[in-house]
Amino acid sequence: MKRSRWRLPLRFAVLGYLALLVILPVSTVFYRAFQHGLGTAWDAITSTDALHALWLTFLVAAIAVPLNTVFGVGVSLILARHRFPGAWLLDALVDIPLAISPVVIGLALILVYGHTGWFGSWLNTHHITVIYAVPGIVMASAAVSLPYVVREVLPVLQEIGTEQEQAARTLGAGPFTVFRRITLPNIRRGLAYGVTLTTARVLGEFGAVAIVSGAVAGKTETLTLFIADSIDSLDTQSAYVGAVALCLAALIVLTLLTVTDRKRDDWHKEVA
Amino acid sequence: MSIRVTSISKRFGDAVALDDVSLEVESGSLTALLGPSGGGKSTLLRIIAGLDRPDSGTVHIEGEDLTDAPARQRGVGFCFQHYAPFRHLTVRRNIAFGLEIRHRPKAEVKARVDELLELVGLAHLAERYPSQLSGGQRQRMALARALAIEPKVLLLDEPFGALDAQVRTQLRRWLRDLHDTLHVTTVLVTHDQEEAMEVADRLAIINQGRLEQVGTPADMYDHPANEFVMTFLGPATRLDGEWVRPHDLVVHRFEDGKPTTAAVEGTVSRVTHLGFEVKVDVELAKGDECWVQLSRGSALELGLEAGQRVWVARADASTPSRSPMLSA
Numbered sequence: 332m333k334r335s336r337w338r339l340p341l342r343f344a345v346l347g348y349l350a351l352l353v354i355l356p357v358s359t360v361f362y363r364a365f366q367h368g369l370g371t372a373w374d375a376i377t378s379t380d381a382l383h384a385l386w387l388t389f390l391v392a393a394i395a396v397p398l399n400t401v402f403g404v405g406v407s408l409i410l411a412r413h414r415f416p417g418a419w420l421l422d423a424l425v426d427i428p429l430a431i432s433p434v435v436i437g438l439a440l441i442l443v444y445g446h447t448g449w450f451g452s453w454l455n456t457h458h459i460t461v462i463y464a465v466p467g468i469v470m471a472s473a474a475v476s477l478p479y480v481v482r483e484v485l486p487v488l489q490e491i492g493t494e495q496e497q498a499a500r501t502l503g504a505g506p507f508t509v510f511r512r513i514t515l516p517n518i519r520r521g522l523a524y525g526v527t528l529t530t531a532r533v534l535g536e537f538g539a540v541a542i543v544s545g546a547v548a549g550k551t552e553t554l555t556l557f558i559a560d561s562i563d564s565l566d567t568q569s570a571y572v573g574a575v576a577l578c579l580a581a582l583i584v585l586t587l588l589t590v591t592d593r594k595r596d597d598w599h600k601e602v603a
Numbered sequence: 604m605s606i607r608v609t610s611i612s613k614r615f616g617d618a619v620a621l622d623d624v625s626l627e628v629e630s631g632s633l634t635a636l637l638g639p640s641g642g643g644k645s646t647l648l649r650i651i652a653g654l655d656r657p658d659s660g661t662v663h664i665e666g667e668d669l670t671d672a673p674a675r676q677r678g679v680g681f682c683f684q685h686y687a688p689f690r691h692l693t694v695r696r697n698i699a700f701g702l703e704i705r706h707r708p709k710a711e712v713k714a715r716v717d718e719l720l721e722l723v724g725l726a727h728l729a730e731r732y733p734s735q736l737s738g739g740q741r742q743r744m745a746l747a748r749a750l751a752i753e754p755k756v757l758l759l760d761e762p763f764g765a766l767d768a769q770v771r772t773q774l775r776r777w778l779r780d781l782h783d784t785l786h787v788t789t790v791l792v793t794h795d796q797e798e799a800m801e802v803a804d805r806l807a808i809i810n811q812g813r814l815e816q817v818g819t820p821a822d823m824y825d826h827p828a829n830e831f832v833m834t835f836l837g838p839a840t841r842l843d844g845e846w847v848r849p850h851d852l853v854v855h856r857f858e859d860g861k862p863t864t865a866a867v868e869g870t871v872s873r874v875t876h877l878g879f880e881v882k883v884d885v886e887l888a889k890g891d892e893c894w895v896q897l898s899r900g901s902a903l904e905l906g907l908e909a910g911q912r913v914w915v916a917r918a919d920a921s922t923p924s925r926s927p928m929l930s931a
Contacts, residue, residue, distance in 0.1 A: 494687035497654050498745075500674040501681040502701035502752055512704070516691040 357578060364571035375572040380548045384557035385576060390465070391553060392533045395473040399529050403480025404522065408514075410481075411488035428477045436474050437542025440467060463545035468553065471539035476532040483525030487518045519591075527588040534580050554580075604663075605630040605788040606651060606756055611660035613646055620646040621657070622812040628756075628805075630665075631786040633779070635793055635803035639835070643812040644792045648758050651790065652681045665755055680749030680787075684761040686741045688733035694744050695720070695729040701752035719747040722781075739770040746778075750787070759791040763798060775802050796836050800824070808832055840893045842915060843867055849896040854883060854905060857912035866916035869893075874907050883907055885915055 365372050375381060410422055428436060443449050444461040454461060461467045495517065499509045515522075537555040544551040548560060554577050561570035606628040613621040620643045628634050636644040649655040651662055653674035661670045669677050689697050696703075698719050702712045720726040723743040733741055742762065749757060762778065763771040779802050782789055793799050799806055800820040808815040808823070808831075816828040827833040833846045840849045843865070854871075855862045869885040872892070881902035883895045895915060897905075907913070 491690075494683050494685065495689055497674070498681065498683060498687040498689070498748075499700065501652055501654070501677075501679060502704070502748070503675045504700075504704050505675060508704050512700075513689060519691075 360571055360574045360578070363567070364575045366571075367568065371568060372572050372575075375569045376576060378569065380552065381557060381569060381573060381576075383549045384552045384554045384573070387465070387468070387552065388534060388554040388580075391469050391472050392530055394469050395476065395533050396526060396530050398469075398473050399476055400480055400522070400526055402477070403525060403529075404484055404518075406481050407484040407488055407518075410485055412493065425478050425481050428475050433471075433475045433536065433538035433540075434542055437471050437539035440471055440474070440539075440543050444470070462543055463547070463551060465551070467543040468540050468551060471543045472533045472536050475536050475539050476529045479528040479532060480522065480525035483521040483528070484518050487521035488514075491517045523588055523591050527584055530584045531581050534577060534584070604628065605632075605665060606790065607663040608647070608651065609661045609663075611647065611650060611657045611662070613643075613650065613655065613657050619812045621650075624660070624809070624812070624814045626807055626814060626817065628788060628790055630788050632804050633782045633789045633791070633802065634805045634807060635791050635799035636807050636809055637793055637796060637799040637835075638809040638815075640794050642810045644794075644809045645760055647809065648681075648760055648790060648792050651756070652679050652758050653677045654681070678752070678755045680746075680752065680754030680757045682742075682745045682749050682757075682759045682762055684764050686733075686745040686765075688736075688741055688744060690733055693730050693732055694725055694736070697733065697744055698747045698751050700748060705752075715751060719751055722750075723747045737770075738766050739774055742766065742774060743777075746781075750785070754787065757787045757789040759789065761792055761794070763793070763795075771798075778802060800836075808835065810835070838896060840895075841891065842887075842893050842917070847917065849882075849894050851918050852893070852895040853901075853916055853918045854885070854895055854897065854907065855914040855916065856905060857914060859914075862914055863916050866914040869913055869915055871907055871909055871911045871913055873909055874902070876902075881907075885913060887915070 376385075406421065406425060410418060441448065441462050444454065444467065445451055446455065446462070448462075459466070461470065495513050496509050499513045504512065535555060536553075537559070540553055541556060541559070544553070544556060546552055546556045546560060548557070552560060554573055558570045558573040558577070561567070561573060604627045606626075608627075609625050611621050611624045612619075622643075624643075624647060626647075636647060638644050646655060650657050651664075653662075653669065653672060653676075657670070661668060663669065664677060664679070674681075689700065692700070695716055699712050699716045702715060707715075716729075717726070720729050723746060725740060725743055725747065728736065728740065733744065736744065746757075746759075763774055766774065775798060791799075791802070803820065805817065806820055806823055807817045810831055816823055816832045818826075823832060824836050827836060830846060833839050838849050839846050840852070841847070842852065853862075855866070857868070861868075867887050867889075869887040871883060872886045873884040875882040875884075876899070879899055881897045881899055883897060883902070885893055885895060887893060893915060
C-alpha cells in the first residue's frame with residue numbers, strides 16, 4: 332500500500348474527533364474542579380456525602396466485579412466446552428444487558444425484588460431489603476456489567492481449543508489443575524480486559540442504579556448519583572470533584588490492566 | 604499384551620466411527636494404525652487414551668481394565684497431531700508438567716527433564732517458548748513431555764502429519780531409533796502407508812470403522828487379506844480381472860510372440876519417466892487398462908512408446924499376491 336496523501340488529514344480528523352468528544356470536555360471538568368484551589372477541592376471530596384459515595388462505589392465494585400468474573404468465566408467455559416440444547420439461548424441471554432437500557436433493568440429489578448414485587452413478601456418477612464439498599468445497587472451493577480467478561484473470555488477459549496487441556500489430562504492433571512495451570516494462563520489477557528471493562532462499567536453505571544437505589548444522599552448514593560445530585564442542588568464544585576474522582580478511578584483500573592498486560596507476555600511473540 | 608481392545612464400537616451421531624474393533628498390541632512393539640482419513644483410527648487411539656469413551660467394548664492396558672478410567676489415571680503418553688504445546692510455558696516447563704503436578708522433588712524433576720531434553724536434542728532450546736520452535740522441534744518437545752511421566756504406552760496421533768517432507772523423513776528415522784532405545788510400547792496413527800511401513804513393526808489397517816487386517820508390513824504387502832488392503836498398501840493394478848502389483852508385471856514386444864499362455868495383448872497408451880522408475884499405461888485388448896512399473900533400464904531396452912503393441916504378463920507365476928481370493 333502506498334503512503335497516501337490522506338494520511339495526515341486522517342490523523343487530524345481522528346485526533347480532532349477525540350479532542351472534541353473526550354479530551355476537551357474531560358479536561359474542562361478537571362480545570363473546573365481545581366479552579367478554586369486544591370483546598371476547596373479537598374473540602375468538597377471529603378464532605379460526608381462525598382466520602383460515603385466513594386465508599387459505596389468501591390464497595391459495589393468490590394462485590395459485583397468478582398461475582399461477574401466468576402460467573403463470566405463459568406458461562407464461557409460452559410458455552411465453549413459443552414454442547415447442550417439451549418446453548419444459543421444462554422449465549423443470547425448474556426447479551427441482553429447490552430441491548431436494553433439500564434433504566435429498564437433497574438425497573439425490572441424493582442418489579443421482582445421491590446416491596447410489591449414477586450419476592451417482595453418473602454423478603455419482607457425475612458427482613459431483607461434489596462431495593463433502595465446496597466443489595467439492589469449491587470444487583471443492578473452486576474446486571475448491567477454481566478456480558479463483558481463472557482464476551483472477552485469466550486472467544487479466547489474457542490480460539491485455544493481443547494487440545495492443551497486434553498494433553499494436561501493425559502499427563503495426570505485433574506479438572507482443577509487443568510483449569511488453574513492451563514486454561515487460566517491462556518485466558519489471562521482476555522480475562523484481564525473483561526474485568527477492566529466490567530469494573531469501568533460498574534463504576535460509571537448511572538441509570539439502573541438511579542432507579543433501584545432511591546438515591547438517598549449519604550446512604551444509597553454512588554459516585555455517579557452523587558454527581559447528578561450535586562448538579563441538581565447547584566453544588567457544582569462537588570459535582571466537578573466527584574467527576575474527577577470517577578475519572579481517576581477509571582484511570583487506575585486502565586493502568587492496572589496495561590501493567591498486567593505487559594508482564595509475562597513474551598510467549599505471545601513469535602521469534603523469526 | 605500391553606494393550607488389548609475388545610469389541611470397541613463408537614458412533615458420533617449417525618456416523619459409525621468404529622464397528623466392533625478388537626486389537627492386541629504387544630509389549631515393546633511399535634504398531635501403526637493405518638487407514639484413510641476419517642476411517643476411525645484416531646478415534647481408536649483416543650479411546651485407548653481415555654479422551655473418548657467407547658459405546659461398547661473394553662480397553663485393557665497391561666492387563667488392567669481401564670475402560671471407565673479417566674485419561675489422567677491411565678498412564679499413557681499422548682502426542683497430538685498439532686502437538687498441543689502449553690503455549691505459556693517454556694520447553695523445560697512443558698516437559699516438566701507431568702512431574703510438577705505430581706509434586707516430585709525439584710531436583711528430581713530437573714534431572715529428569717535435563718535427561719529428556721538431551722534425549723530429544725532440545726537442551727539448547729530449554730528456555731524458549733513453543734511459539735519460538737519449528738514444527739519438528741515442537742514435535743520432539745511433545746514427545747519428551749509425554750515420556751516424562753514414564754508412560755506404560757505411548758500414543759501418537761499423526762505424528763508427522765503437520766511437517767514438511769524433509770523434516771518428516773528425518774523424524775521418522777529418529778522416532779524409530781528412539782523406540783529401539785527405549786522400547787516403550789508405541790501406537791501411532793497415520794494415513795501414509797509408506798510412513799507406516801518404514802516406522803512400524805506391525806500394521807493394523809482400519810477402514811470405515813473396521814479392522815481390515817493386522818500383521819507385519821512385509822507379510823501384509825505380500826498377503827493382503829482383501830482388495831482394500833491390496834490397493835491401500837501399495838501400487839496395484841488389474842490384469843485379467845485379478846489384482847496384481849504393477850512391479851510384478853512384465854512387458855514383451857508383440858513381435859516376439861506370446862510369452863506365456865496367461866499373457867494379455869494390449870497397446871501402450873502412455874509412457875511416463877519418473878527417474879529410475881518408468882510407468883507404462885497399457886490399454887488391453889479386452890477394453891481394460893492396466894499399468895506396469897518398469898526399471899529405466901528394461902524400459903529403454905524394450906524401446907517402448909505410445910501406440911506400440913505389446914504383451915503384458917506376470918513376472919513370476921508364483922507371486923503371492925495372486926491368491927485366488929483376490930479375484931475380482
